[in-house]
Amino acid sequence: MITSLQNERVKNWVKLKEKKYRDETGQYLIEGDHLLKEALKANVVLEILSLEPVEDKTVPSFLVTKEILKYLSCQVTPPSVIAVCKKKKEQEITGAVLILDGLQDPGNLGTLIRSAVAFNIETIIASLDTVDYYNPKVIRSTEGMHFYVNLIRSDLEATLPKLQEKGYTIYTTNVQTGKHLKEIVFPKNSAFIIGNEGSGVRPDTAELATQTIYIPMSKTCESLNASVSGSIIMYEYGREWLS
Amino acid sequence: MITSLQNERVKNWVKLKEKKYRDETGQYLIEGDHLLKEALKANVVLEILSLEPVEDKTVPSFLVTKEILKYLSCQVTPPSVIAVCKKKKEQEITGAVLILDGLQDPGNLGTLIRSAVAFNIETIIASLDTVDYYNPKVIRSTEGMHFYVNLIRSDLEATLPKLQEKGYTIYTTNVQTGKHLKEIVFPKNSAFIIGNEGSGVRPDTAELATQTIYIPMSKTCESLNASVSGSIIMYEYGREWLS
Numbered sequence: 001m002i003t004s005l006q007n008e009r010v011k012n013w014v015k016l017k018e019k020k021y022r023d024e025t026g027q028y029l030i031e032g033d034h035l036l037k038e039a040l041k042a043n044v045v046l047e048i049l050s051l052e053p054v055e056d057k058t059v060p061s062f063l064v065t066k067e068i069l070k071y072l073s074c075q076v077t078p079p080s081v082i083a084v085c086k087k088k089k090e091q092e093i094t095g096a097v098l099i100l101d102g103l104q105d106p107g108n109l110g111t112l113i114r115s116a117v118a119f120n121i122e123t124i125i126a127s128l129d130t131v132d133y134y135n136p137k138v139i140r141s142t143e144g145m146h147f148y149v150n151l152i153r154s155d156l157e158a159t160l161p162k163l164q165e166k167g168y169t170i171y172t173t174n175v176q177t178g179k180h181l182k183e184i185v186f187p188k189n190s191a192f193i194i195g196n197e198g199s200g201v202r203p204d205t206a207e208l209a210t211q212t213i214y215i216p217m218s219k220t221c222e223s224l225n226a227s228v229s230g231s232i233i234m235y236e237y238g239r240e241w242l243s
Numbered sequence: 244m245i246t247s248l249q250n251e252r253v254k255n256w257v258k259l260k261e262k263k264y265r266d267e268t269g270q271y272l273i274e275g276d277h278l279l280k281e282a283l284k285a286n287v288v289l290e291i292l293s294l295e296p297v298e299d300k301t302v303p304s305f306l307v308t309k310e311i312l313k314y315l316s317c318q319v320t321p322p323s324v325i326a327v328c329k330k331k332k333e334q335e336i337t338g339a340v341l342i343l344d345g346l347q348d349p350g351n352l353g354t355l356i357r358s359a360v361a362f363n364i365e366t367i368i369a370s371l372d373t374v375d376y377y378n379p380k381v382i383r384s385t386e387g388m389h390f391y392v393n394l395i396r397s398d399l400e401a402t403l404p405k406l407q408e409k410g411y412t413i414y415t416t417n418v419q420t421g422k423h424l425k426e427i428v429f430p431k432n433s434a435f436i437i438g439n440e441g442s443g444v445r446p447d448t449a450e451l452a453t454q455t456i457y458i459p460m461s462k463t464c465e466s467l468n469a470s471v472s473g474s475i476i477m478y479e480y481g482r483e484w485l486s
Binding site for chain 1: 350354357358360361362363384386425458459460461463464465466467468470471474475478481
């Protein structure tokens with residue numbers, strides 16, 4: 001059993017709470033039984049750190065103390081198991097796409113990943129300044145759904161023209177000029193831009209869209225939470241492609 | 244200018260970070276210019292605490308230090324203004340209703356309040372164990388929309404039968420037995436139950452519903468974030484009552 005916070009392994013594990021080390025190593029941490037189960041299914045677990053002996057023998061595991069789990073966890077109440085996972089490689093862009101332009105809140109990103117899988121979105125493309133996919137709070141909010149979608153990080157000004165060339169219809173929201181969401185018949189190759197929580201989609205990014213949408217709402221309310229508006233749009237896309 | 248954390252006013256203000264004192268006094272704190280503007284419109288501001296002299300002279304205001312704002316704030320970066328507001332009185336139940344059964348996450352509650360106003364829901368009824376409406380993180384996520392909806396807290400087992408008597412159709416979600424959300428024509432007097440993030444709607448509460456709904460989604464995804472599923476249902480309700 002590992003008991004010391006000074007243990008070399010522990011020192012390396014705790015670094016994974018920072019984006020810099022996640023980027024360097026291509027690894028990240030997940031917390032709790034539910035995520036571990038999903039990660040084992042996805043075949044991305046490198047090491048398991050646990051209070052109790054682990055059933056799964058396909059992956060190296062280490063017994064650690066409560067104190068170490070607390071040190072590695074981002075939750076107030078630390079879980080009884082944490083695992084080191086390897087990031088998935090970015091794949092070719094396929095299917096419907098969610099585009100994130102400067103999204104900042106980890107909970108919103110995780111929630112959007114979860115909704116994307118629910119509504120058959122195959123690819124997510126995040127701008128370089130969007131919060132890290134592998135931030136522990138993001139991972140927690142995905143409920144393990146990040147294993148089922150192609151996660152890409154790229155410069156949107158370079159990538160959006162490529163989507164256009166591939167024949168994608170790229171939608172952005174606009175209260176003034178947007179078409180009523182209910183009236184849109186989405187093509188299979190649709191892409192949806194969701195912007196920053198405070199400032200929305202950048203004008204430079206919005207210019208690369210080919211259509212504008214409007215979610216009908218009461219005049220009292222200026223806007224919806226970013227993860228809600230993104231999820232409603234993906235839900236409406238899903239209506240055409242789900243039974 | 245108030246400079247000491249030991250000042251009697253400061254001692255009372257900081258207590259409002261706790262539910263117990265909010266319940267006792269009927270008061271709560273809001274943070275930042277945007278919420279203050281909405282609160283002044285809603286005529287609920289009792290005192291303003293600010294780094295700079297305040298323009299509005301209709302409400303008593305106090306100059307305070309950055310240190311005091313940091314002490315009172317729930318944010319990492321404290322705002323330049325905080326205000327003490329009085330809670331709104333609970334009103335009669337009118338219009339469409341959102342029912343919350345044990346919702347725990349403050350961000351989800353705030354987001355649902357915001358979406359409720361967007362989609363013309365007039366009343367929200369939270370079970371006694373739902374997170375406090377006036378929790379600072381809830382208030383922050385509402386973006387000031389909590390001023391525009393009737394917030395009620397009550398025992399759902401007592402209140403739901405009353406809604407039935409009033410002729411409400413009460414919807415709960417159920418993946419097995421639910422009717423496809425797109426196929427439902429919502430009556431004006433609709434009520435929607437959203438459950439706890441982990442365990443969903445309690446069986447005792449679900450029994451008091453009169454209809455079940457299902458949000459169509461991919462089999463890969465077990466469920467949506469609670470604020471997302473609630474918002475999608477309210478959006479679909481809104482489609483009938485918004486132009």
